[in-house]
Amino acid sequence: MTDVIDAERAQIGHEIHDALLPLIFAANATVDRIREELPADSTHASRLEQASQWLVQAMQVGRQMLTCIYPPELEQMGWLGAAQDVVRQLAGEGTRVDFAISDAFPGLRPSIDHAEPMPGGQPAASDTTGSASAGNVTQWSKPVAAAAYRIVVEAVRNAIRHGQASQIDVVCGRNSIEITDDGSGFEISDVPTSRFGIRSMRGRAELVGGQLQVESQPGGPTSVRFRFGNNKTE
Structure with missing residues (x-):
């Protein structure tokens, strides 16, 4: 099932890249040419300028969709490196995100802001699945x-x-990942079942035979725990 979904994602990604984005680019180029041919004081010029801006935004959204649907970084960098790169962009300057693993893992950058890694690199107390290793993760x-x-x-x-978290810790165990943050938290029972973020994470976990557990309370902290079985490549 997951192979079928990956294939469909790849196909959608190709359609966006090879068909949709070129059409938007061509439309924007045409609008720009028409706008340049009009007098500067033409009422149509300002409308075409707005249309051009919308088309540029559409191209940006298309590229974001392409990355979300089929991230090329997964093939190039592996899941952990790709996740760290995306998280760095999300975090900006206001949030520190630390990645840790129980044993040394080649290529693991311990902190998004290059601060010290989490002490000892041990799994969180709630991680009872045993220690991880480079072989386990890769x-x-x-x-x-x-x-x-x-x-x-x-x-x-x-x-x-x-x-609005200022500190987020991502800890990899042998068969688990736990993400904990110091944000404002929330009441689990108040979250609508239709809430897409939690629903999508739970769906992704279940798709590979895993489980997703979310724990939080008003005032925080919040933890998201993804557990799965022995999913090593044969």
Whole structure:
């Protein structure tokens, strides 16, 4: 099932890249040429300027959709490196995000803002799945790696956007990932079942045979825990 979904995502990504974006680019180029041919004081010139700005925004949205649907970084950098790069962009200057793993992991950048890594690099107390290792993490199957990437990015995005978190910790265990933030928190029972962020994370976890648990309370903290079975590549 996950292979079918990945194939469909790739196909949609190709359609956006090869068909939709070129059409938007061509439309914007045509609008610009027409605008340049009009007198500067023409009432149509200002309307065409607005249309051009909308088309530029449409191209930006299309590129963002392309990245979300089929992130090329997953193939180039692996899920952890790709997640760290996206999280760096999300965090900006107001939020510190620390990544940690129980054992040394080549290529793991411990902190988005280059501060000190989490002490000891040990899993959080609630992580009872055992220690991780470079082999454990790098051998996660492609579907699990993709789910891990999307869950981490979504959890961090929610913590920043809705919780105004200043500190977020992402801890990788053998068969789990836990994202904890110091944001404003929320009452779990007050979250509508239709809330897309949590629903999408839970759906991604279940798709690979895993579970997603969200714990929070008003005033924080909030934790998102993704657990899965033995999903190493054969």
